[in-house]
Amino acid sequence: xxxxxxxxxxxxxxxxxxxxxxxxxxxxxxxxxxxxxxxxxxxxxxxxxxxxxxxxxxxxxxxxxxxxxxxxxxxxxxxxxxxxxxxxxxxxxxxxxxxxxxxxxxxxxxxxxxxxxxxxxxxxxxxxxxxxxxxxxxxxxxxxxxxxxxxxxxxxxxxxxxxxxxxxxxxxxxxxxxxxxxxxxxxxxxxxxxxxxxxxxxxxxxxxxxxxxxxxxxxxxxxxxxxxxxxxxxxxxxxxxxxxxxxxxxxxxxxxxxxxxxxxxxxxxxxxxxxxxxxxxxxxxxxxxxxxxxxxxxxxxxxxxxxxxxxxxxxxxxxxxxxxxxxxxxxxxxxxxxxxxxxxxxxxxxxxxxxxxxxxxxxxxxxxxxxxxxxxxxxxxxxxxxxxxxxxxxxxxxxxxxxxxxxxxxxxxxxxxxxxxxxxxxxxxxxxxxxxxxxxxxxxxxxxxxxxxxxxx
Numbered sequence: 001x002x003x004x005x006x007x008x009x010x011x012x013x014x015x016x017x018x019x020x021x022x023x024x025x026x027x028x029x030x031x032x033x034x035x036x037x038x039x040x041x042x043x044x045x046x047x048x049x050x051x052x053x054x055x056x057x058x059x060x061x062x063x064x065x066x067x068x069x070x071x072x073x074x075x076x077x078x079x080x081x082x083x084x085x086x087x088x089x090x091x092x093x094x095x096x097x098x099x100x101x102x103x104x105x106x107x108x109x110x111x112x113x114x115x116x117x118x119x120x121x122x123x124x125x126x127x128x129x130x131x132x133x134x135x136x137x138x139x140x141x142x143x144x145x146x147x148x149x150x151x152x153x154x155x156x157x158x159x160x161x162x163x164x165x166x167x168x169x170x171x172x173x174x175x176x177x178x179x180x181x182x183x184x185x186x187x188x189x190x191x192x193x194x195x196x197x198x199x200x201x202x203x204x205x206x207x208x209x210x211x212x213x214x215x216x217x218x219x220x221x222x223x224x225x226x227x228x229x230x231x232x233x234x235x236x237x238x239x240x241x242x243x244x245x246x247x248x249x250x251x252x253x254x255x256x257x258x259x260x261x262x263x264x265x266x267x268x269x270x271x272x273x274x275x276x277x278x279x280x281x282x283x284x285x286x287x288x289x290x291x292x293x294x295x296x297x298x299x300x301x302x303x304x305x306x307x308x309x310x311x312x313x314x315x316x317x318x319x320x321x322x323x324x325x326x327x328x329x330x331x332x333x334x335x336x337x338x339x340x341x342x343x344x345x346x347x348x349x350x351x352x353x354x355x356x357x358x359x360x361x362x363x364x365x366x367x368x369x370x371x372x373x374x375x376x377x378x379x380x381x382x383x384x385x386x387x388x389x390x391x392x393x394x395x396x397x398x399x400x401x402x403x404x405x406x407x408x409x410x411x412x413x414x415x416x417x418x419x420x421x422x423x424x425x426x427x428x429x430x431x432x433x434x435x436x437x438x439x440x441x442x443x444x445x446x447x448x449x450x451x452x453x454x455x456x457x
Contacts, residue, residue: 009220015213016150020159022210023143024166026091029203030136031170033098033196034062039179039268039283040189045413047189048108052414054122056394059265061126062133063387066379074138075375079236079368083146084211086371090139091204097132098197101125106190137382141374148362148370150217157310157359157454161301164354168290168297170199175268175287179280236369240376245364245448248439249357250377252314255432256353257385259321259425260346262393264289266421270328273416275339279408285339292347300355308453310356310363311440317352318433320345325429329422353436363448389428393421 010016037044037059044050050058065071078086104110104124113120143163151159178192185191240246268282277285304310324346327333365373397416404415443450 009217010150019150019210019213020163022206023146024163026203026207027139027143027167028170029199030094030139031167032174032199033132034136035171035174035264036178036192036196038265039175040182041269042272042279042413043182043187044189047187050122052397053394054119056391058122058126060387060391061129063382064130065134066137066382067387070134071137071379071382072375075141075372078142078145078371083142084214086138087142087207090135090142091207093135094132095200095204097128097135098200100128101132102190102193102197104128105193137378141371141378144358144374145371155305155455157301157304157355160358161297161355165294165297168293172287172290175283179283183280236372240369240373243364245439245442248435248442249361250380252432252435252439253357253377254380254384255428255435256318257381258389259325259428260350261385262389263425265390266393270418271339274334274418275336277336285343288343289347289350292344293351296348296351297355300351304356304359305454308451310360311443311450313352313356314436315440317349318429318436320349322426322429322433324349325422325426329419329426331419359454360450363450396420
């Protein structure tokens with residue numbers, strides 16, 4: 001086996017890190033589009049006349065196709081046909097979905113029509129977002145599996161941390177520049193989305209370059225003993241679901257991200273409503289979060305590789321998550337400096353858990369089942385964190401949190417009290433802490449080595 005690793009293309013430092021960079025760039029483009037609308041919520045309410053419930057419906061649309069089985073089928077496809085075909089399919093879906101989303105937002109005449117009882121503009125934008133979301137989630141599953149393949153026996157946690165960090169640059173760009181881009185084009189909500197469409201085309205081209213590298217990796221390992229994977233079987237799903245730690249990881253992931261991703265969707269509006277920050281700067285403080293995670297995820301991923309303590313990192317990250325949302329829940333703490341400090345702490349939390357959770361999955365899931373296992377985890381994450389909670393927060397804001405009306409440049413929109421949504425996020429954090437503890441306990445009992453380093457010797 002040692003000789004096989006030496007003869008494989010992944011033994012080349014330059015080759016495996018180049019492959020990582022290419023895929024990470026594609027994910028960066030996807031993450032930009034995923035969060036491009038977050039700083040635009042006040043502008044969307046003013047220019048498109050959407051309510052918070054409609055915005056929550058649109059945001060939750062990201063997960064529609066994923067939760068009805070599209071993501072699981074994508075994971076199975078990945079295990080059956082490989083990363084090249086699955087990745088190209090994911091890139092095409094992202095481009096098509098973003099194009100439909102942009103068209104729906106641009107065509108204001110759709111707002112006066114209905115479809116299945118929904119505002120047609122909102123529904124079409126949400127459906128486009130759903131097609132994009134299916135592509136991005138398949139791309140995420142593909143990236144996780146290919147990193148596990150290229151970095152097997154090497155710096156796997158560091159590599160996954162770098163991939164996540166690079167992707168979050170896309171989130172940071174979206175949070176920091178979406179509103180300025182829209183303002184530069186006469187308050188056009190569609191302009192930042194079109195920028196994302198162009199970025200996705202570049203990301204798809206980059207992935208074709210990765211495909212060429214992946215073929216070379218196949219060729220370098222074709223004659224090596226023990227490198228061929230067993231074909232996927234549908235019984236693999238049953239075997240994955242029989243692993244208790246898999247359930248703990250999946251539920252922890254769904255709960256933890258329920259307090260992060262939906263928060264980012266509403267955070268710019270929170271900055272305006274509670275912390276009285278100008279709309280043109282509303283995305284500045286939330287953009288600190290992904291920027292803070294970029295170096296931190298690398299640091300914690302490297303620590304996991306060298307020292308281990310993966311389950312302990314998840315517990316600490318969940319604890320910090322609870323602390324942050326408790327701070328955001330207190331009405332009297334409404335200074336922008338408090339918001340900035342809490343966001344920086346959230347950056348530590350958002351680095352600790354992902355840097356440990358993704359490289360921990362291969363500790364108890366075989367390589368040939370990784371695509372399906374990651375797809376199942378992402379499916380639950382989509383159901384809870386990317387669909388259920390955003391819709392819940394939007395409904396809660398409209399039903400219980402309107403406290404008046406705001407008028408900006410002659411356009412009116414509701415004024416909200418965000419205390420109750422922050423309490424909901426705090427509860428998600430407390431539950432994620434519980435499942436992080438259960439994961440650590442079960443990992444120790446079953447001998448999965450979650451507290452052991454990735455790199456031996």
